[in-house]
Amino acid sequence: MKEWVEPINKIAREELRKSDDNDDSHGFGHLCRVSDLAVKFAKSEGANELVVFAAGMLHDIISLPKNHPQSHTSSKLAANRAEELLVDLSFPKELIPEVCHAIHAHSFSAKVIPESIEAKCVQDADRMEALGAFGLMRVFYCCGKYGTEILDDNDPLAKNRSLDDKRFSLDHFEKKLLTLYETMQTGSGREVAFSLSEFLKEYRQKLVVDHSEGNLSSARFKIARVYITAGEMERSLFHATDSLGDNGRQLNPSEYALDSFLHDDDPYIRKFIDQFTFEVNGYE
Ligand SMILES: [Fe+2]
Numbered sequence: 001m002k003e004w005v006e007p008i009n010k011i012a013r014e015e016l017r018k019s020d021d022n023d024d025s026h027g028f029g030h031l032c033r034v035s036d037l038a039v040k041f042a043k044s045e046g047a048n049e050l051v052v053f054a055a056g057m058l059h060d061i062i063s064l065p066k067n068h069p070q071s072h073t074s075s076k077l078a079a080n081r082a083e084e085l086l087v088d089l090s091f092p093k094e095l096i097p098e099v100c101h102a103i104h105a106h107s108f109s110a111k112v113i114p115e116s117i118e119a120k121c122v123q124d125a126d127r128m129e130a131l132g133a134f135g136l137m138r139v140f141y142c143c144g145k146y147g148t149e150i151l152d153d154n155d156p157l158a159k160n161r162s163l164d165d166k167r168f169s170l171d172h173f174e175k176k177l178l179t180l181y182e183t184m185q186t187g188s189g190r191e192v193a194f195s196l197s198e199f200l201k202e203y204r205q206k207l208v209v210d211h212s213e214g215n216l217s218s219a220r221f222k223i224a225r226v227y228i229t230a231g232e233m234e235r236s237l238f239h240a241t242d243s244l245g246d247n248g249r250q251l252n253p254s255e256y257a258l259d260s261f262l263h264d265d266d267p268y269i270r271k272f273i274d275q276f277t278f279e280v281n282g283y284e
Pocket of ligand 1: 026030059
């Protein structure tokens with residue numbers, strides 16, 4: 001597989017550079033993390049690692065904005081483009097349909113059933129980034145980008161109305177994020193997803209308590225607001241190579257959203273950073 005790492009990384013970078021639609025929640029870092037985790041799952045599930053690697057790196061090379069009427073076709077478009085690119089690269093012909101199926105099936109909104117163990121590994125790895133600390137960052141980043149509100153002031157948990165995640169980000173927890181754990185296809189995925197899902201549940205619960213007590217400057221609201229601003233201003237979720245500022249760089253919250261929290265001693269913010277550290281280090 002080694003000889004394919006560089007060429008496939010290169011085409012993934014080039015495709016993202018050409019596209020206007022990819023944001024920091026679907027950027028190169030996301031492709032690398034999904035690909036790494038999918039390969040880890042492939043090792044324990046006995047799946048073809050090259051197929052999983054290539055599909056992980058190319059799964060979001062086309063990602064239409066969530067408010068685009070055709071956004072549910074993104075994974076099909078990405079699979080078609082990946083096929084062209086892999087043919088040009090002289091990637092093993094017999095594996096190309098496998099890679100394309102895994103790309104097409106990874107998406108939640110495409111509603112395609114992953115038929116191979118490789119597709120299952122990629123889908124699980126991608127869904128992992130919608131959970132845990134990454135999930136929080138991404139949901140509020142999108143909240144800022146698409147102008148949704150954090151929650152419905154009159155009915156935060158939608159007890160007396162239908163869920164509407166196009167208006168309220170908190171509704172997206174119930175409608176999608178907290179259902180992901182049950183959709184995990186591999187034993188390895190389920191194992192990791194459980195604790196990430198619990199983290200999101202606890203966040204939601206505490207945010208609703210903060211809201212009911214009028215504590216709008218709580219750590220939970222602070223996290224939401226920092227990532228909403230990141231989405232509005234198109235900042236990075238975190239520094240790509242030194243996310244925790246361990247290498248002595250100058251922190252820069254107006255460029256890297258996570259930098260806003262690195263010197264914060266609030267116990268919940270520390271918990272958020274610990275959770276992030278666990279995830280960015282490959283769930284180890
Ligand atoms: Fe993705």
